[in-house]
Amino acid sequence: MSKFKLFSGTANPEFAKKVGEYLNIEVGVATINKFSDGEIAVQIKESVRGQDVFIVQPTCSPTNDHLMELLIMIDALKRSSAKSISAVIPYYGYARQDRKAAPRVPISAKLVADMLEAAGIDRMITIDLHAAQIQGFFNIPVDNLFGSIMFVDYLKAKNLKNPIIASPDIGGVTRARSYAQKLGYDLVIVDKRREKANEAEVMNIIGDVDGKDVILVDDMVDTAGTLVKAAEALKKMGATSVMACCTHGVLSGPAYERLNNGTLDELVISDTIPMKESSDKITVLSGSTIIGETIRRITNNESVNSIFI
Numbered sequence: 001m002s003k004f005k006l007f008s009g010t011a012n013p014e015f016a017k018k019v020g021e022y023l024n025i026e027v028g029v030a031t032i033n034k035f036s037d038g039e040i041a042v043q044i045k046e047s048v049r050g051q052d053v054f055i056v057q058p059t060c061s062p063t064n065d066h067l068m069e070l071l072i073m074i075d076a077l078k079r080s081s082a083k084s085i086s087a088v089i090p091y092y093g094y095a096r097q098d099r100k101a102a103p104r105v106p107i108s109a110k111l112v113a114d115m116l117e118a119a120g121i122d123r124m125i126t127i128d129l130h131a132a133q134i135q136g137f138f139n140i141p142v143d144n145l146f147g148s149i150m151f152v153d154y155l156k157a158k159n160l161k162n163p164i165i166a167s168p169d170i171g172g173v174t175r176a177r178s179y180a181q182k183l184g185y186d187l188v189i190v191d192k193r194r195e196k197a198n199e200a201e202v203m204n205i206i207g208d209v210d211g212k213d214v215i216l217v218d219d220m221v222d223t224a225g226t227l228v229k230a231a232e233a234l235k236k237m238g239a240t241s242v243m244a245c246c247t248h249g250v251l252s253g254p255a256y257e258r259l260n261n262g263t264l265d266e267l268v269i270s271d272t273i274p275m276k277e278s279s280d281k282i283t284v285l286s287g288s289t290i291i292g293e294t295i296r297r298i299t300n301n302e303s304v305n306s307i308f309i
Contacts, residue, residue, distance in 0.1 A: 004299045005048055009057035009073060011066040012274050015090065015288055016056035022292030028053075030076075032069060040065070042072045049081040054125075054295055059093030059112075060273040061252065067093060067112065071119045078120035086123040086298070087116055090272035090287055091220075091248045095130035113137035125294055127272055127287050128175075128219040128247040143294055143304055147219065147247030148175075150270055150285045152182050155245070160213035162240065166190055168218050168230050179217050179245075188214070190230045210238030220248035221267065224255040228262035241265045248272050249282070 007028040008016030020027045029045040055077070057070040070087065077085050097108035113134070116124065123140055128147040135142040155163070166188045167176035173189060180187040188207025214234050221227055221244065231242040242264055249269035259267055259281050267279075270287040290307065297304050 003050075004052040004054065004295070005046075006295075007044070007053060007055050007073065007077075009055065009066060009069045011058050011060055011069070012056070012090070012272070014274065015058070015271055015286075015291075018271075018286060018288035019056060019088075019292045019295070022289055023296060030073065032073075040069050040072050042069070042076045044073075044076050044080055047080075048077055050083050052084045052086070052299060053077050053082045054086045054088050056088040056090070056291075058089055058091035058272055060091050060248075060250065063093040067115075071115060074116070074119040074121055084122040085120055086125060086295075087121045088125045088291060088295070090127050090270075090291065091250075092126050092129055092134070095134055098131040098134055109134050110137045123298070125291065125298075127270070127290070130219055132174075143298075145287075145290050145294060146178070146308055147245075147270065147287070148179050148182060148217075149290050149307070150247070150287055151217075151245045151268060152179070154268060154283075154285060155179075155183060155215060160215075160241075162212045164188060164207075164209060164212040164214055166207075166209070166214050166216045166230070166234065168192070168216050168226050168244075172218055175219065176217050179215070185215075190216070190233065192226065192230070205233060205237050209234050212239055214239045214242045216242065216244040216246075218244070218246045220250050221246040221269065222250040222255065223253045224251070224258040224262070224264075224267075227264055227267070228258045231262060231264040235263055243268065245269075247287070249275060249284075251276060 005028045006020050016027050031043045033041045055073055059067045094108040094112045125143045127145045129144050163185050165176050165180040165185045167173045168190050169192050191204050227244050234242050243266040245268045247270050268283045270285050272287050
């Protein structure tokens with residue numbers, strides 16, 4: 001009998017099913033319902049005593065419901081005598097609030113980390129945290145997998161004539177440089193000024209993009225304002241084409257409208273968050289393989305770091 005089990009919340013059950021298929025195991029049976037006032041009720045329908053348990057639950061929209069559901073599932077498993085509980089959170093919500101950027105504001109990413117630990121997790125597995133230092137908010141092992149693992153082969157297969165990697169802002173340079181090194185491409189930076197949340201104004205391009213096929217890389221795309229404006233600026237500077245690779249397709253508010261009407265040629269995302277609607281401009285790659293391989297290696301006490309090499 002397998003010594004580990006996989007469970008899923010309601011945030012992205014299809015993703016959990018793909019992880020289970022990679023591991024050749026069935027997703028565990030749990031009932032998740034709501035009382036009439038919105039309170040979440042969970043019951044684990046099979047024994048987990050003495051087993052290593054992995055819960056797949058991205059904390060995507062509605063973020064608060066999915067986060068609370070995850071916490072309640074953790075508590076249910078802990079009280080059912082699971083040997084260990086690992087939270088597989090492909091998309092870690094509240095990650096954008098990772099520091100005090102203004103007076104009298106919370107550090108919500110730290111608060112969520114504290115809540116998860118208090119609930120009883122022994123490990124967290126995620127993909128492309130918004131800020132790598134969030135790993136330090138936890139006092140348990142955190143496997144922050146690189147989204148670039150999913151995108152590199154896809155980009156190579158595109159056979160672009162004059163490819164170049166672009167960071168959509170100064171803060172994303174480290175991530176963009178990682179892509180550039182893996183692919184052997186040059187790097188440019190889009191310098192933007194953000195006046196308020198979810199709004200961005202592109203100021204200038206640091207580097208030469210004339211005649212280039214530009215690949216913007218970021219950890220997430222939310223309202224798509226930054227990407228669409230960056231694509232416009234890059235094409236004004238002579239870029240032949242502009243595509244974007246963003247691990248998490250949050251795609252809230254006017255995102256789909258902006259993408260469909262904007263000059264961005266293609267958006268490549270992963271399936272860490274289920275899409276609300278389809279678009280001819282969006283390509284979806286699966287992150288279930290790297291999550292599944294990470295779980296396999298953890299349960300077999302193998303190196304996870306070697307996945308990145």
